[in-house]
Amino acid sequence: MVKKIIEVKDVHKYFKRGETFVHALRGVSMTINQGDFVFIIGPSGSGKSTLLHLIGALDLPTEGEILFDGKKLSDFDEDTLSIIRRKKIGFIFQAFNLMQSLTALENVTIPLVPSGIEEEKANEKAIKLMTLLGLKERIYHTPNQLSGGQQQRVAIARALINDPIIVLADEPTGEVDSQTGNEIFDYLRKMNKQFNKTFVIVTHDTEYIKKGDKIFKIHDGKIVR
């Protein structure tokens, strides 16, 4: 039987921007199963990043429910949510968002710091992952010594280091050329297959979506397909 990882049930999200309220999500429902490689596509401003943040426990819906691994996210306090993000979710951002003062290896192991895992064990785990992602020769480089594609692979390794059940990527190819973009998707797909990890990827770039198992198209805060 397929395991449901995420259930989004009639979710609405309002933002206050200045004096006006923005109705960013208008009744979104979706289900994501273990091992899915899912795309959420749509034009900019359609609400796809907002949806990803809600799935990633970075924010809570105004109305509706999100079940994460069968549990309501709205039942948890801030600290518990941060533990869920640490242990069960991996994040990949558009602008790589690595810490410039740290080496590639240190960037990969940084999510392990709050768990107090021994540095040696953490490094061993990170080097294994980085090797799989073709970064073996780059572990002691700082971000500014790496290409865009390499930086994004460091970010992928960082997202996987805690062995999460789901990896969320927000426009992961937004800042690289299309050849590098293809490479990045191939790596994501490889991690998805090899570790049976669930991936949810937000993109506005339709070039890559044929690589996905499921596609949700979002428009004006509603799922249209």
Next chain:
Amino acid sequence: MWKIAYRNLLSKKTRSLLALIGLMIAVVGVVGLISISDGIKNMVNESLGQLQGVMVLQKDAFSPYMSKVDMKFVKEIESFPEVDVVAPRVFGMASSIDGSAALSGGISSMSSMGEIIGIDPAIEGVSGKTGFYASKISQGRFLKSSDVYSAVMGKKIADDNKKSVGSIVELNGVRFKVVGIWTTGSTATDNIILVPIDTARKMFSIPDDKASMLTVYTKDAGAVEAVSKKIELRIDEVDAKSGSEYASEVGSVFGSLDLFFWAISSIAILVGGVGILNTMLMSVMERFRDFGILKAIGWSNSNIMSLIISESIILGTVGGVIGLIAGYSLVEIAKPILGFPMQVTPTLAVTAVLLAASLGLIGGLYPARKASRLNPIEAIRYG
């Protein structure tokens, strides 16, 4: 956590360095000022430690220099059964040595400003409890009853004026032959010159029936407090104090001196604290995006607070240690030039470093709170 904090600080070298300099100046200020206070305190305590017996001064006289006690009280006090012997002394300043005014050189001459004490060799030259000065002779001999223009100089004042046994020294226009040198190791007492009491009376225009001070030695050292009370009770014209009473009185004066020095230091500390607050605040605002990311990947609010506080404690402690080294070096350089008693005690060293570390902690709290409360989505989006 500490490693990441350390790396973050290294990545902004100039900014960290500026914060360190601010803190360093604060710590140097504290070390410099408090070392002066500690040095003076130590010097005075050393001298007070050597005080024995009961000191009898004219009533309400501020110091022996302004006091004239009638010699008739010698007999009266010696009649107390607890009292062994009473030694009259005459106190005066060596305002000129070999014709040059001892005060003209400003603060640097404080070290060579001598104190002249006239003593009775018949009483103080003998060994035993009255022989304190005599027992410290390191070269030559002590004064004898037959001496008139003979002097025994403290080691420091003798060295400062290049005198040794056999030299001639002119004190306030009067020529003396140096017959001995005495050494106690204390800066204050090694600046004393001893001359016969009758000669001192003539130098400082004190009549033969007066002395500046009477030092009363008791048969039993434990009786000094009782004897000092008894003297005050029986003789209205004098104040009597034991060494320990004197020390506690001086101690309270130093308590307020300390408070004064700390008050000045606190301005330096405040400046250092504002510096570290400013540095950390800037550094946190620059890294809003980083903290947003850390929150997104599972760092809790308290993890982020710990990181920033670690950074500012490292800054504070390093600034404290550098400031302590700089302050200590400055004190060591300044000491011989100023001729001033300065001392960096272990307590002062530890206090200075702890103070700087706590400045780091306090200066980091507000920026840390600010960073930990960021909304991760907005921090990532807008940096």
